[in-house]
Amino acid sequence: MSSEALTQKIASVFQSVGATTLSFFEITGRLFLFMMNSVNHMLRPPYYPRLILRQMIDIGFYSLPVVGLTTLFAGMVMALQSYSGFARFGAESAIPNVVVLSITRELGPVLAGLMIAGRIGAAMAAELGTMRVTEQIDALQTLSTNPFKYLIAPRLIAGITMLPLLVLVGDIIGVLGGYLVSVHTLGFNAATYIQNTWNFLSFMDVFSGLVKAAAFGFIVALMGCYHGYQSKGGAQGVGAATTNAVVTASILILVSDYLLTVAFFSQ
Amino acid sequence: MTEIMTPTCIEMKNVHKAFGSKVVLDGFDLEIKKGESVVIIGGSGSGKSVSLKSILGLLTPDSGDITIDGKSVLSMSGSAREKLNNRVGMLFQNAALFDSLNVWENVSFALMEGEKLPRKKAKEIAIEKLSLVGLSPEVANMSPAELSGGMRKRVGLARAIAHEPDIIFFDEPTTGLDPIMGHVIDDLITHCVKTLGASALTITHDMASARRIADRVTMLYQGKNIWTGPVDQLDDSGNPYVHQFINGLAEGPIELDISR
Numbered sequence A: 001m002s003s004e005a006l007t008q009k010i011a012s013v014f015q016s017v018g019a020t021t022l023s024f025f026e027i028t029g030r031l032f033l034f035m036m037n038s039v040n041h042m043l044r045p046p047y048y049p050r051l052i053l054r055q056m057i058d059i060g061f062y063s064l065p066v067v068g069l070t071t072l073f074a075g076m077v078m079a080l081q082s083y084s085g086f087a088r089f090g091a092e093s094a095i096p097n098v099v100v101l102s103i104t105r106e107l108g109p110v111l112a113g114l115m116i117a118g119r120i121g122a123a124m125a126a127e128l129g130t131m132r133v134t135e136q137i138d139a140l141q142t143l144s145t146n147p148f149k150y151l152i153a154p155r156l157i158a159g160i161t162m163l164p165l166l167v168l169v170g171d172i173i174g175v176l177g178g179y180l181v182s183v184h185t186l187g188f189n190a191a192t193y194i195q196n197t198w199n200f201l202s203f204m205d206v207f208s209g210l211v212k213a214a215a216f217g218f219i220v221a222l223m224g225c226y227h228g229y230q231s232k233g234g235a236q237g238v239g240a241a242t243t244n245a246v247v248t249a250s251i252l253i254l255v256s257d258y259l260l261t262v263a264f265f266s267q
Numbered sequence B: 001m002t003e004i005m006t007p008t009c010i011e012m013k014n015v016h017k018a019f020g021s022k023v024v025l026d027g028f029d030l031e032i033k034k035g036e037s038v039v040i041i042g043g044s045g046s047g048k049s050v051s052l053k054s055i056l057g058l059l060t061p062d063s064g065d066i067t068i069d070g071k072s073v074l075s076m077s078g079s080a081r082e083k084l085n086n087r088v089g090m091l092f093q094n095a096a097l098f099d100s101l102n103v104w105e106n107v108s109f110a111l112m113e114g115e116k117l118p119r120k121k122a123k124e125i126a127i128e129k130l131s132l133v134g135l136s137p138e139v140a141n142m143s144p145a146e147l148s149g150g151m152r153k154r155v156g157l158a159r160a161i162a163h164e165p166d167i168i169f170f171d172e173p174t175t176g177l178d179p180i181m182g183h184v185i186d187d188l189i190t191h192c193v194k195t196l197g198a199s200a201l202t203i204t205h206d207m208a209s210a211r212r213i214a215d216r217v218t219m220l221y222q223g224k225n226i227w228t229g230p231v232d233q234l235d236d237s238g239n240p241y242v243h244q245f246i247n248g249l250a251e252g253p254i255e256l257d258i259s260r
Helices: A003-043 A049-061 A064-089 A092-133 A136-142 A147-184 A190-200 A203-230 A234-265 B048-056 B078-085 B103-107 B109-113 B119-132 B137-141 B149-161 B179-196 B207-213 B240-247
Strands: B008-019 B022-033 B037-041 B063-068 B088-091 B167-171 B199-204 B216-221 B224-230
Touching (some): A003 A147, A003 A203, A049 A147, A092 A190, A092 A234, A136 B048, A136 B088, B008 B048, B022 B037, B022 B063, B037 B048, B037 B207, B048 B167, B048 B199, B103 B109, B103 B119, B103 B137, B109 B119, B119 B137, B149 B167, B149 B179, B167 B179, B179 B199, B179 B207, B216 B240, B224 B240
Parallel strands (some): B088 B167
Antiparallel strands (some): B008 B063, B216 B224
């Protein structure tokens, strides 16, 4: 290989690294600006109570079956798995604690967050994306209505407030799942199980889970709105926006879950 | 002589806009007098929509100035822009009706959100505006998805005029309609514009429609304004580009750029 070709090759490597870095910063910058703009409009009036309520019903009420089923089975599996593991060194009595802690701290918020990312994040991206490509967002602006206030703020508010409530319900159902398996198939005493569950549960366990849930609700709504709002190029663009909304929301949920866990529980 | 006396409503001066390396507007000038109906004609991809969206504030030009009633709209704050938009109505190409709302909520959207009218009153006005565009009150409670193309255009028109704007924009009002429905929509547009005494800007490549709507026609080609004149001088413009375009000739100075 001649030295000229080699230089060119090396230059092109640097070029592609540079281009990737630049586009990474461009995307994070744009996302950050979008987030600041959204939060700004979310906090200041005018508010749209009707729209907020509609989003709350969509996110909160209609997601109950999905979240309930997910956490129910998560609790049941937790009980079975920890039994088969703990029985080896005679620690079966720890099962109620393990179930309630893992559900309230981790599984409840994370599973609910991921389910909502699939259910709500995708729907938001598809709806806003369609509105974008059919010029409905432009139409809003020409009708003197700020799309950030009218479309995005209600979704963010509903996401932040509804996910903790969903997770609270999910926590209870998840613990119930663990209880059902433990009492009916593993032969635990019902009263002891409930007492052990209750004794070891601290306020912080539930509270940290609910804070996580609020953060995940914000992430899901923000990603759904961002990708939908920025989408272009017809049906294909809306499809891509939907995929991106779910994928980025899921990844960010897991990343922020780690960071929040560090913030809450690492001394 | 009245033309000299009429004040200017919208003016675009030397507006440039490019997307990446693709130059769309390349020094575009346009003047619309108060109460005048101007039509921009031009081929697909010639920058008609971009010029309209720049005036509406949906796009920001790279350079040049756009004024409405002498005030530059480019340096306006968000709230001043929203206030200005209260005076503006826009009919989108595919009507862009909000499909989460029914027909009357669409029509009276600006009244309910902007002027905070109670819903009952807003509905009455919506039904009145619907009758102006030839739609019966039963349509009011339908959802936009149930409407045909012509009906959607009518609802879009009713929405554009509901808050009685004095500036109205029409983005290809007849595209996608059959010739008869196109004619009906044109008549509605001229009627509404005249009744409101509004200034109107229409972009279209439908020549029959342009002749019916326009007081004045301007032709946009490769990002520049290449001819402007009263609609009755369209046929003897002396401009070979205009001649080719209005007669739809395959041969002429305009080269079809297939890649656009």
